[in-house]
Amino acid sequence: MTAGNNGADTPENDDPFAHLYRSEGGEGGGTASGAGAARQPGVPRTSYNQVRTVGQRQYGNQGPSAYGRQNAHYAAPETLPGGAGADRTRPAPPAPAPRKSRNGLLIGAVAVVAVVCIGIGVAMLTNSGQSQGDTADKPGPTAADSVQPSQQPSTKPTPGALPKDDAGALRLEGGATTAKDVPGARSASGSYVGGMNTPGASATWTLNVDAPGQYKLWVGYGVPGKDANLTLTINGQALTRPISLHNFAHAPEGAWDKGWTRSWSLIQLNKGTNTVKMSCEKGNQCEVNLDQVWLERP
Numbered sequence: 001m002t003a004g005n006n007g008a009d010t011p012e013n014d015d016p017f018a019h020l021y022r023s024e025g026g027e028g029g030g031t032a033s034g035a036g037a038a039r040q041p042g043v044p045r046t047s048y049n050q051v052r053t054v055g056q057r058q059y060g061n062q063g064p065s066a067y068g069r070q071n072a073h074y075a076a077p078e079t080l081p082g083g084a085g086a087d088r089t090r091p092a093p094p095a096p097a098p099r100k101s102r103n104g105l106l107i108g109a110v111a112v113v114a115v116v117c118i119g120i121g122v123a124m125l126t127n128s129g130q131s132q133g134d135t136a137d138k139p140g141p142t143a144a145d146s147v148q149p150s151q152q153p154s155t156k157p158t159p160g161a162l163p164k165d166d167a168g169a170l171r172l173e174g175g176a177t178t179a180k181d182v183p184g185a186r187s188a189s190g191s192y193v194g195g196m197n198t199p200g201a202s203a204t205w206t207l208n209v210d211a212p213g214q215y216k217l218w219v220g221y222g223v224p225g226k227d228a229n230l231t232l233t234i235n236g237q238a239l240t241r242p243i244s245l246h247n248f249a250h251a252p253e254g255a256w257d258k259g260w261t262r263s264w265s266l267i268q269l270n271k272g273t274n275t276v277k278m279s280c281e282k283g284n285q286c287e288v289n290l291d292q293v294w295l296e297r298p
Helices: 099-135
Strands: 164-166 171-173 177-179 192-194 202-209 213-222 228-234 243-245 260-269 272-279 289-296
Touching: 202 289, 213 243, 228 260, 243 260, 260 289
Parallel strands: none
Antiparallel strands: 164 289, 171 202, 177 192, 192 289, 202 272, 213 260, 213 289, 228 243, 228 272
């Protein structure tokens, strides 16, 4: 037999939808009025299915006492937030800004700060370099400039300091030229002025002093193991006494690299700009190389 079939009957009396319109209490309903009542011919029998109100559930084998009782653990979908009956017209909250966009803004801000800092650093370095360049000594004329007379002092000493120069910074004329063939010169670059043994060759030093008076003119030089001398001309006036450039190093004859030494001569200078010329004139012994010149107070 099939479910709900209580014995032989005609198919038309077995109505599977009878539970939808018959009241409880019929056959199998469990009420006093319907208990033991005989089924009438032509009347659909009561279904064994239990009718429940929408929203009711019954779990497990709880017996008749649990019928019709609201399940405490169940809630209809329309009663839940966002369920079938929820208000779907409410606007959704705005989505948070993408993390990538926030990261992009942060990186851009950091880049701007970095560019500003770099610009400030470059400006400071540039100003510092310009300040140092203004106070540095400018190199004097080289051998290539020897044909052009210098109109400015070769050095700009600080107040109270006396000028000093490498001989290569002097104005060279008459065949005098710079060279580096002989080692041992005390100039900054190791160069010296050679070619002084040609008559008319000269090296002129333009310098400034703060006060007039006598000064010691020091000359650094090298000789090939024998004495030399040159004519001194101060501010256009030649002195009758040449500057003596003896072989104070006691170098053997011909040993230019062993003959580097120094000598001095007293000269009278004016306040301000002066010129000191050392030249090979008639009667001079001019086999000498010059590497430095400087002043000293007597």
